[in-house]
Amino acid sequence: MLKFVVRRLLLLVPILFGLSVLLFVWLRALPGGPAQALLGERATAESVARIEALYGLDEAWYVQYWKFVSAAVQLDFGNSARTNRPVTEEMLRTFPATFELAIAALIFAIGIGIPLGYFAARKYGSWLDNLSVSGSLLGVAVPVFFLAYILKYVFSVKLGWFPTQGRDDPRIDADHPTGFYVLDGIVTGNLEASWDAIMHLVLPAIALGAIPLAIIVRITRASVLDVVHEDYVRTAEAKGLQERTITRRHVLRNALLPVVTVIGLQAGLLFSGAILTETVFSFDGVGRFIAEAISNRDYAVLQGFILVIAAMYVVVNLLVDVSYGLIDPRVRVR
């Protein structure tokens, strides 16, 4: 098991190396550069050259790449051209925000998706089943930004139940030792701040979780429909077991295997940032930061963020594979 984990983690090295080369080439192939973006269209050639010299952009690409890599292995990705702060500092600010949002979205999607999929399957052909199937189709089909705007308009603007934007209410004075605002409130004993952070998370989490929710409902439903007709479920019935034991131990444990895979893939996507959702709710996370970095040709931010996201994606997938082995003994690695 340990060997398997280590081998998978070692795989990160070639993946990140290859990706860093691709990124480097790709970013420099974009029209315009950071200096141009910084100074605007009417910048003089001299001022552009001065900025490029300041950031080392006038050197040969392989010199730039070498400098980047040797710093990056020490987790130094340079400074953002836009905010002029270290990229790692920007990461520490934005990643917890996106994590918090992604986790909230997953809790929403899993917490509703699995029970709904399960009951839809058990009541196969009923109104609940039809509703969940057509509802999940809608969930996949509606564009995220549209859903986000609708949620914001109805529940924040019209009904005023939730705040319209941001991660917290600026009027509340709170410390943020971890950057996870809900957790921060609990750690510092400021439950009001925690609650406020949760209220700020609700609508973005629903918008972001809509697609994973729809997918989880469908996979769970299909999987449960398969499993309830398995011979071992009939064996369990023949033993006279209580219905809840049969559901929990014999139906769900097997039916959830494919669901876990799907959740893992979705989690990887969510952690890498939700540009649309974060933009609509002015949520200061990874997605929004990257979107701004792209329009500013902020090389340092893009290189650093995308590499870290790729590493996270690999780690999340590794976690999924490991947990898969925990629930399915047949794929357990020896």
Add this chain to the structure above:
Amino acid sequence: MTTTEPLLDVRDLSVTFARKSGPTVHAVDGVSFTVRPGETVGLVGESGSGKSVTSLAVMGLLPRRGVRVGGQVLFDTDDLLTLPRDRMRDIRGRDIAMVFQDPMSSLNPVVPIGVQVTEVLERHQRLRGDKASAAAAELLSRVGIPDPTRRLKEYPHQLSGGMRQRALIAMALACQPRLLIADEPTTALDVTIQAQIIELLKELVQDTGAALVMITHDLGIVAGLCDTVHVMYSGRIVESAGRRELFAEPRHPYTGGLLASVPRLDAPRGAPLHPIPGSPTDVLRWERGCAFAPRCPNRLDACTDGPPPLETLPGRRLRCLNPLSETEEVPA
């Protein structure tokens, strides 16, 4: 044979499946038989004869949707068909247990064998923890699984087919049921393992005094095991008799055909096999005549005029207008 009150009394059992397209199917139609305590009863027939559906109806394991079950299934004095579902759950696994056909798919692949054995003990005997594990290990060793304590921690895919069927038998016998239903328990196994499993069942049934309903298409199993045999065809019993009477003197042409189709080792080399012509799908609906008539060598015109009744003869029940005569050799 004992003359005590029957343990299981199936009366006029019928099972119909409603289909969205096409007519409803009478999978089981007016089946009656009894099982006395400690008795071993065989239900014999080809695929589709209704023998498995009969057993599932007794266990209350048929799907509820689109299935109509009629008649009575008396166990002690309770009619299992009208019993509330909770009561039925109490009886299943404790008083009546079942072993299924395919040990490869009948065990939960993601749950250790031990849990799958102890869960029956926990449910019906309120055994917990170490006591339950010890009892489970005891059960496994009793069905001939070596090193049971280690096996308890293993998963089904780590066991061979024969071992899995033994484990399933252990689960079925966990609460010392008074009735065990075995639905083709050896069909999915190698021939050498088949004999071992049958021996095991025979032994366990003798030791525990449980009654056994053996569902099979294999007359060899019936000959070695059963006291009484019911031959089913297309959802109805066509002949019932004690094992000796049935083998010595089959009266229904279908029973005769089944016996004749068993290859014999003492037959001369190259002697032809004797399959029953046609297939079980060439049936007549019972309302219009004998379902076996299209394949029957003894067919009369009257056979297709209407359903033949199940007549009670001395030591036998028979549904045939033109049975094999009592002295007639099995057609060869």
